[in-house]
Amino acid sequence: MKRDIENTQDITLLVETFYRDLCKISEMDNLYNEVIKIDWETHIPIMVRFWGSLVLREGGYRGNILSHHHHVMEKYPLTQEMFHTWENCFLETLNxxxxxxxxxxxxxxxxxxxxxxxxxxxI
Known part of the structure; x- marks a missing residue:
């Protein structure tokens, strides 16, 4: 039986596994690694704080996800399908x-x- 998300280590496992899975999808890999050229060592801890704030009420996240996505759209046209891919991959990883x-x-x-x-x- 699987257990629930209980702590920062669980959030870290979720975030790291999710992005590893997401980047197996070529369009998403291209977006993150070629277009945005994301610095994973910086991004992963930010996302751990973000999800920790939402799920465990840990706090610590300071940012505006809408402005970050507007910035990405200046480089690359995001689509509804991309958000659905992101959502489905996250849910599959979580499940x-x-x-x-x-x-x-x-x-x-x-x-x-x-x-x-x-x-x-x-969009």
């Missing part, structure tokens, strides 16, 4: 690793975030 109330809360947040960004970015 493979965890189950429980925090996991369920995270699923709701992922779906809401994907839809919100699509709407706010007008």
């Amino acid at each position: 493979r690793l965890f189950q429980g109330p925090n996991s369920d809360k995270t699923k709701k947040r992922v779906r809401a975030m994907s839809q919100s960004l699509i709407k706010k970015l007008d």
